[in-house]
Amino acid sequence: MSPAESPLRGHELPAGGFRVEPAEDGRLREVLGSPAGAGEAHPLWAYIAAQRGIGVSVAELCALAEFDVADGPLLGSVEIELAGPIGAGEELWVEGEIVDLVRKEGRSGRFDLLVFEERLRDREGRVVSRCRNTFVLPRREES
Amino acid sequence: MSLAPGAALGPHLVARVEPGKIATLAMILADPNPIHLDPAAAARAGLGDRVVSQGPASIGYAIDMLLAAVAGARLVRIDARLTANVFAGDAVRAAGVVEAAAEVEGGTELRCRYWVEVEGGARAVEGTAVLLSPASS
Numbered sequence: 463m464s465p466a467e468s469p470l471r472g473h474e475l476p477a478g479g480f481r482v483e484p485a486e487d488g489r490l491r492e493v494l495g496s497p498a499g500a501g502e503a504h505p506l507w508a509y510i511a512a513q514r515g516i517g518v519s520v521a522e523l524c525a526l527a528e529f530d531v532a533d534g535p536l537l538g539s540v541e542i543e544l545a546g547p548i549g550a551g552e553e554l555w556v557e558g559e560i561v562d563l564v565r566k567e568g569r570s571g572r573f574d575l576l577v578f579e580e581r582l583r584d585r586e587g588r589v590v591s592r593c594r595n596t597f598v599l600p601r602r603e604e605s
Numbered sequence: 606m607s608l609a610p611g612a613a614l615g616p617h618l619v620a621r622v623e624p625g626k627i628a629t630l631a632m633i634l635a636d637p638n639p640i641h642l643d644p645a646a647a648a649r650a651g652l653g654d655r656v657v658s659q660g661p662a663s664i665g666y667a668i669d670m671l672l673a674a675v676a677g678a679r680l681v682r683i684d685a686r687l688t689a690n691v692f693a694g695d696a697v698r699a700a701g702v703v704e705a706a707a708e709v710e711g712g713t714e715l716r717c718r719y720w721v722e723v724e725g726g727a728r729a730v731e732g733t734a735v736l737l738s739p740a741s742s
Contacts, residue, residue, distance in 0.1 A: 495666075537661075542684070
């Protein structure tokens with residue numbers, strides 16, 4: 463079956479929850495060299511909280527695309543939209559789905575692009591952020 | 606504060622990407638990939654003899670550059686294309702330019718292009734971003 467007809471398109475990922483702990487936000491800011499947040503979590507948490515809070519690990523996500531995480535998925539692109547600040551300490555709901563799985567062929571051989579979107583929602587259900595990621599999955603054994 | 610189209614943003618410099626900070630970020634990201642922790646794993650993956658910095662770190666540098674360049678601004682949107690690796694020990698430079706500015710409700714919307722480069726090396730990340738600069742009181 464061609465990945466262009468992937469049944470994963472629209473596949474809903476198990477939802478989960480996450481809270482950006484202020485201390486952990488502080489550690490992230492220390493890593494990046496960022497200024498203090500004054501109650502607001504660093505915007506990069508739109509990516510991190512989604513990855514950690516969704517109810518599936520990166521390995522399990524890759525497995526859905528029949529890819530072994532040990533074969534080295536690559537983060538190809540990220541798109542983040544923020545409706546407002548992410549509050550440090552705020553309870554967040556995390557949801558998402560696979561957007562598509564597309565087969566490509568390049569100079570280095572065949573690979574798949576696994577596109578998925580995750581959203582953070584606040585207690586009132588409002589979308590705080592959207593994060594759409596593209597993983598590059600090299601299909602070395604098939605090239 | 607708002608900036609006109611063509612205005613330069615940054616640069617924001619990271620003098621040295623520390624391996625200890627890469628390891629801390631691996632914990633924050635819950636990313637078990639050993640190329641971020643073990644130089645031997647990076648070597649086995651054909652990536653040389655230094656651990657690899659996570660792509661989101663470079664996006665974080667870009668975000669910090671953008672928010673420092675426009676005082677009081679809020680990040681509304683950012684996209685990033687990851688095009689090369691950053692390694693432990695690298696110096697990194699994030700910079701950008703304002704491409705368009707428009708008055709919108711609540712302030713000025715700035716559409717920007719940015720990039721993150723290894724000093725003396727490859728461009729690791731490039732993309733666009735939208736900032737909302739609040740109206741002057």
